[in-house]
Amino acid sequence: MNEKVNVNRAPDILPEPTLRRLPWYLAYLSTLKRAEVATISTTKIAEALDVDPSQIAKDLSFLGIRGKTRIGYNVDDLEQALRDYLGFDRSHNAVMMGVGSLGAALIADSGLHRYGLNIVAGVDINPNLVGTEISGVKIFHRERTARLVRDLNVKIGIIALPVEAAQEAADDLAAAGVRAIWNFTPSRIRVPEGVVISNTSIYSHLAVMYNRLSLIEQDGVK
Amino acid sequence: MNEKVNVNRAPDILPEPTLRRLPWYLAYLSTLKRAEVATISTTKIAEALDVDPSQIAKDLSFLGIRGKTRIGYNVDDLEQALRDYLGFDRSHNAVMMGVGSLGAALIADSGLHRYGLNIVAGVDINPNLVGTEISGVKIFHRERTARLVRDLNVKIGIIALPVEAAQEAADDLAAAGVRAIWNFTPSRIRVPEGVVISNTSIYSHLAVMYNRLSLIEQDGVK
Numbered sequence: 412m413n414e415k416v417n418v419n420r421a422p423d424i425l426p427e428p429t430l431r432r433l434p435w436y437l438a439y440l441s442t443l444k445r446a447e448v449a450t451i452s453t454t455k456i457a458e459a460l461d462v463d464p465s466q467i468a469k470d471l472s473f474l475g476i477r478g479k480t481r482i483g484y485n486v487d488d489l490e491q492a493l494r495d496y497l498g499f500d501r502s503h504n505a506v507m508m509g510v511g512s513l514g515a516a517l518i519a520d521s522g523l524h525r526y527g528l529n530i531v532a533g534v535d536i537n538p539n540l541v542g543t544e545i546s547g548v549k550i551f552h553r554e555r556t557a558r559l560v561r562d563l564n565v566k567i568g569i570i571a572l573p574v575e576a577a578q579e580a581a582d583d584l585a586a587a588g589v590r591a592i593w594n595f596t597p598s599r600i601r602v603p604e605g606v607v608i609s610n611t612s613i614y615s616h617l618a619v620m621y622n623r624l625s626l627i628e629q630d631g632v633k
Numbered sequence: 634m635n636e637k638v639n640v641n642r643a644p645d646i647l648p649e650p651t652l653r654r655l656p657w658y659l660a661y662l663s664t665l666k667r668a669e670v671a672t673i674s675t676t677k678i679a680e681a682l683d684v685d686p687s688q689i690a691k692d693l694s695f696l697g698i699r700g701k702t703r704i705g706y707n708v709d710d711l712e713q714a715l716r717d718y719l720g721f722d723r724s725h726n727a728v729m730m731g732v733g734s735l736g737a738a739l740i741a742d743s744g745l746h747r748y749g750l751n752i753v754a755g756v757d758i759n760p761n762l763v764g765t766e767i768s769g770v771k772i773f774h775r776e777r778t779a780r781l782v783r784d785l786n787v788k789i790g791i792i793a794l795p796v797e798a799a800q801e802a803a804d805d806l807a808a809a810g811v812r813a814i815w816n817f818t819p820s821r822i823r824v825p826e827g828v829v830i831s832n833t834s835i836y837s838h839l840a841v842m843y844n845r846l847s848l849i850e851q852d853g854v855k
Contacts, residue, residue: 459821
C-alpha cells in the first residue's frame with residue numbers, strides 16, 4: 412500500500428493523459444541532451460511544451476523524480492528515467508497481422524524499433540506475399556499465426572488488416588496467447604479480459620482534423 | 634442560432650469523442666454494406682462495437698440522422714451520410730515534411746488516399762532523396778516548401794521529421810499558409826491561432842501499451 416514508485420520494477424498504473432505526456436518530455440529531453448544542456452527547470456519545460464508547470468511536476472513525481480529548487484532536473488538522469496519507465500529500451504516481440512500498404516509501412520518504420528518494438532514476423536493470406544521478406548521480416552501464412560506466437564515469444568499482435576478481418580485476427584492472436592493487441596484499423600475490436608487493447612486509428616485522427624479544418628474555412632468565409 | 638445540422642454544408646463542431654467514434658460506425662456500416670445488409674438497429678451496432686446504444690443515437694443525431702422505430706437505419710444511407718460528414722470523399726491536398734522511414738511509409742499507405750488525403754509532394758533535406766519519387770510523389774528540397782504550398786494548393790502539412798526539426802517545419806508551413814498540421818512526431822508543436830493541429834504520436838500509444846502490458850505481467854506473477 413505504501414510502496415513508492417520505483418523505476419527499476421514494472422511501472423504502476425498511471426493516468427493515460429500522464430502516460431501520453433511522458434513521451435513529449437522524453438522527446439524534449441533528448442533534444443536537450445543532444446545540445447549538451449546539463450539541467451532544466453520545470454518552468455522551461457512548461458514553456459517549451461505548453462504544459463502547466465505544476466502538471467509536469469506531478470507527472471514526473473509518478474516516476475519518483477523530483478527537481479531541485481533553483482536547479483531543476485538533471486537532463487541526462489531525467490532522460491534515462493523516462494526511457495526506462497516508458498519501456499522504450501526493452502525489446503517487445505510483435506507480429507504484424509496484414510502486410511498490405513499500412514502493415515508493410517509499419518514494418519519498414521525504424522522508429523518503432525527504436526522505441527522497443529521488435530516485429531519478428533508478418534502474417535498475410537496473399538500468396539504473393541507469403542514467403543517473402545519486408546525489411547528483413549519474414550511473411551508467413553495466416554494459419555501459422557498460433558505457432559509463430561508460441562515459437563517466437565510474441566507478446567504483441569499488431570493489426571493492419573481490412574476492417575472485416577480485424578476481429579477474427581484479434582481472436583486468433585488472443586487464443587494463441589498474445590498479451591496486447593495494437594489495432595490500426597478504424598474498427599472497434601473486442602478482446603478477452605487480461606489482454607491489452609490499444610487503438611491507433613490514424614483515419615479517425617484524419618476525420619477530427621478535416622472537421623476542425625472545415626470549421627476554420629467556414630470562419631474564413633464569414 | 635436555431636439552424637439544424639445539415640450534412641450538405643460544412644459540419645458544425647462536434648465533441649472529439651463523437652468524432653472519433655464516427656469512423657467506427659463507418660467501418661462497421663461499410664462491412665454491412667458489403668454483406669448487403671439493408672437495415673441495422675442501434676442495438677445491433679451497440680453490440681458489435683461495444684458502445685452504449687443511447688450514445689450511438691446521440692452521435693448520429695449530430696448528423697441529423699434518426700433511425701426508424703423497429704426498423705433502425707438504412708445501411709446505405711447511413712454509410713453515405715457518414716462518409717460525407719467525415720470528409721473522406723473529398724480530396725485534401727497535403728505535403729509530407731520528412732520522407733525518412735515513417736514519412737515514406739505514410740506516402741505509400743493507400744489507406745490515407747482512400748480517406749481523402751491527397752499527398753501532392755514530399756519535402757526533405759537529404760540530397761539522396763530530393764529529386765526522387767516515392768510511390769509517384771515527387772520529393773523537393775525544404776527551401777521549396779512555401780512555393781509548393783502555394784502552387785499546389787496545399788491545405789495540410791504532415792510532419793514526420795526528427796523531433797528537433799518539427800517546430801521549425803511547422804513554422805514554415807504555417808507561414809506558407811497551410812491550414813492544418815498533422816504531427817507524427819512525439820514532440821509537442823505550437824501553431825499560430827487559426828491553424829489546426831492534430832497529433833498522432835504512435836510512439837506515445839506504444840508507451841501506453843507497454844505500461845498496461847507490464848501491469849498484466851505483474852499480475853501474472855502474483
